[in-house]
Amino acid sequence: PYDERCLLRQPQHHKEGALIMKFKQSVKQNQRIERITSHHLIIGIDIAKFKHVARATDYRGIERGSYLVFSNDLEGYEKLYQWMQALMLQFNKTNVIFGVEPTGHYWFNLAFWLKEKLLELVLVNPFQVKRNKENRDNSPTKNDVKDALVIADMVKNGYYSETHIHAEPYRALRQLVGTRDFVTKQVSSVVNQMYRWTDMYFPEFQQVFKDITSKTALATLAEFAHPSDLRHLTVEDVIAGWRKRLKRAGSRKVSAALIHAAQRTAAIPNCVEEAKLSISLLLQQLQMYNDQLNQLEEKMSQLLRSIPTAKLLRTIKGMNDITLATLYSEAGDLGGFTHGNQVLRLAGLHLSENSSGTYKGEVKITKRGRPGLRKLLFMTVFHMVSINPEFRALHQYNKQVKNMKGMKSIMKLCGKLARMLVAMAKKHSVYDINKVTVAA
Structure with a gap:
């Protein structure tokens, strides 16, 4: 429900000059309500692709003026601005706040225009809009x-x-991360089509090459696209064909196995030229998408060098450029958060429980947040418990000493990672092994 330009921020509470990192959501809720005064004109805007609708109320909920329909362009925005000024003058309001339901990407242009006008814009949760429509x-x-x-x-x-x-x-x-996700899906689609092609025209190919995207496998499909091209060749002929496309040719054993597979294949007969054309086009597409991925990842690495905290977070074993780029694209500046629990809330990893009277329900994660950030935290921790000694030790401690299930331990470590990332970004500190150790 939250878009990439929205970050939930919590106020910093001070007690005797000390910063208290813990916060309560109810405190923030009260502050939001207190901000709306009798001097405010509150404008709600329903976002659409071509036409937006705006209605205005005061702080008590009394509607002011009639609704406005305006287009999603500069002419429409100016119409909104004039309508707002007229209402503020008519009802003697000095402040204005705009609220929108973030519908896809259609609200981006309006958000930037309001920012240029120094007008405040807030977001409401689409799920809550649906819940409150009968009030x-x-x-x-x-x-x-x-x-x-x-x-x-x-x-x-x-x-x-x-x-x-x-x-x-x-x-x-x-x-860039969004484009990379799209290109990655296209690569998966092309590879699946290649597996389908080999299943029909060279079923034994996958017995010789377990990974159809390996360099030797791709060179084979490019040079000897059909089993009929291999049946009458010798081992030396196959190796000579590989050398045209590889710096280092494959082994004689693999070459012999490939020829043997081609001689006893159960491939679909006929349509040889059409089959060769199909696999040739698929190989061209795969090469194009791989080149695009390399270009995107190079640009992402360049952008990461312009973010000061990226170098600090890269000291964590298990955090690479792709992970960091996705993290920043989802959460933005981690130093802007007051506490790591805000990252969990943004990701929908905060806990919920349904209890009533003597009944105590099961505690679950809400999944009310950004699925991309939630997936990133989970997959990063899942990877880190394998290669990061400190996180692996914590995972074993949770399972063996605290008797946690594996999944519950992973979710707990997601919280630890989120808090650690925010702390490192705010304090501009590197990864400290001593702070990620099992309690004695």
Whole structure:
């Protein structure tokens, strides 16, 4: 429900001059409500691709003026600005706050325009909009005009989160990571098509090459695309063909096995030229997508060098450039968080429990947050318990001493990683092994 330009930030609480890292969500909720005063004009905007709808209320929820329909372009934004000024003058308001439901990417242009105008924009959760749509009329009816008023009511009640436009490197990483995910899916699709091709036209190929994307396997498909090209060749002929495409040719044993497989293949007969053309096009696509991945990853590494905390976080064993780029693209500047638990909440890894009376429900993660960040934290910890000695020791301690199940231990370590990342970013410190050790 939260977009890449939105970060949940918590206030810093001080007691006798000391910074208290722990925070309560209820405190932040009260502060959001207290910010809305009688001088505020609250404008809720229902976002769409072409036409937005805006409605305005005061701090008590009384609607002011009639609703406005405006286009998603500069002309429409100016129309919104004039409508806002007229309402502020008519009802004697000195402050204004805009609330939107982040619908896809359609609200980005409006958000940047409001930022240029120094106007405050907050976000409401689409799930909560759906939950609150019957508050006024007790009706399940849903339309753009009604949703705009529901959004304004939610902002008035403090049910919103502040927006934070990330600095350019983080936004650039977000774009590159999204493109890389798309290209990676295309690579998987092409590889699956290659497996399908070999299943039909050279079923024994996968017995010779366990990995169809290995260099020798790809060279074989490029040079000897069909079993009919191999049946009458010698071992030396195959090796000579590999040398055209590889710096180091494959072994004679693999060559002999390949020829033997081609001679006893159960491939689909006929359509040889068409089959060769199909695999040739697939190989070209695979090469193109791999080149694009290399280009994207090189650009991501360049951007990471412009982020000061990236070098610090890279000292953690198990954190590489791809992981860091994805982390920054999802969470932004980690130094902007007050506590690591905010990262967990942003990822939807905070806990929830349904209990009533004597019944105590099972504690689960909410999954109310960014799935990309949630997946990243989980996969990173899963990788680190294998290669990072400190996290592996903590995982074993949780399972053997605390009798935790493996998955529960992984989720607990996700929290530790999140808090560690925020602390390192805020204090500009490197990875300290002594702080990631099993308690004696």
